[in-house]
Amino acid sequence: MTAVAWVAVVIVAVLVILAVGYLVSARNRRRHLQDRFGPEYERAVRESDSRKEAEQELLAREERHATLDIRPLDPQTREQYARKWAEVQERFVDAPGFAVTEADALVTAVMAERGYPTDEFEQRLSDLSVAHATTLDHYRKAHDVSSRAARQEATTEELRQAMVHYRALFQELLGDGADAPRHDHTDDATYATDGYDGTSTNGHHADVRKAQR
Template sequence: MTTFAWVAVVVVAVVALAAVAYFVGQRQKRSSHLRERFGPEYERVVSERDNRREAEEELRAREERLKELDIRPLPPETRDSYAARWTEVQERFVDAPMFAVTEADQLVTSVMAERGYPTEDFEQRLSDLSVRHASTLDHYRTAHEISGRAARKEASTEELRQAMVHYRALFEELLQETTRGR
């Protein structure tokens, strides 16, 4: 082989290695972004899918879907009104814990709807919330699961109290969130 041929082979190999390194770096960068944005939800989705690429495609699709929605902050007077209603729900817990948990679920759903989140389907709510509220998503899942058991009269008062705590975590985050830089 001539010197020119060897140089060409080396150049092609270097370019190929650089391209591979670039694409691997980009993939790691995207994975890192998704891991940071979705927190524990990232690992949950990865564990539910056949492979990491499929899971990451789903998470990117969630981000794209959320961009299409008109998610907006609540005006201060609306936030204050919801906060007052939450206080009333919490006060009712003492006398009617099951009813209060149902009200808490409805209140969270109302705040979501007012903010612009679609609220018809629970799984879609989880998916939409995961983009901006991944850190409190497990709270919402747990509260919803307890609420379902409460409707069947299968939840203890302590579990109902826990549901209220879980609902409050998402409720407060939804109330305070603005649209800045998110």
């Protein structure tokens, strides 16, 4: 085999190795992003012109998130926010629209306390998606209802659902799903039914307080 032929073989071998390495790297990156972002990965792909573009966007979110000073809440602050949520939750019975607006503000306050920028809603979604992707759709739905509630366009049932959605993200932000104090309902089914139908009877108040214990 001539020297030129050997050079050609070596070049081809190097190209094959590089191609295999690229494919392996791309596959590992994709698996990492799918594990990290969960349902947000597929959403990003649907909303982008290509999978590659979506993955670049998600990688950019990770890079931005790494520059943020995200910090856990201390026990006393968690306790204070948990009490505030319980108060908002009780007010839902008499003033559901107002309670949902308060819930939105409370979630935003916890985000700021944790170190998340809170100026623009879309940027909030982007920043939260890195560490809270599984509950992000809850936030989208709740925020949409809250916006319509401000215009008095949301039904009581929608407001009730908004509280459930806000609660999902709120609890995760409060303690990242681990050791946050639980001052409200033990499951979504209870939360979604007991005392959240917009009435203001004493019985419903009792149901809410009972469900919180």
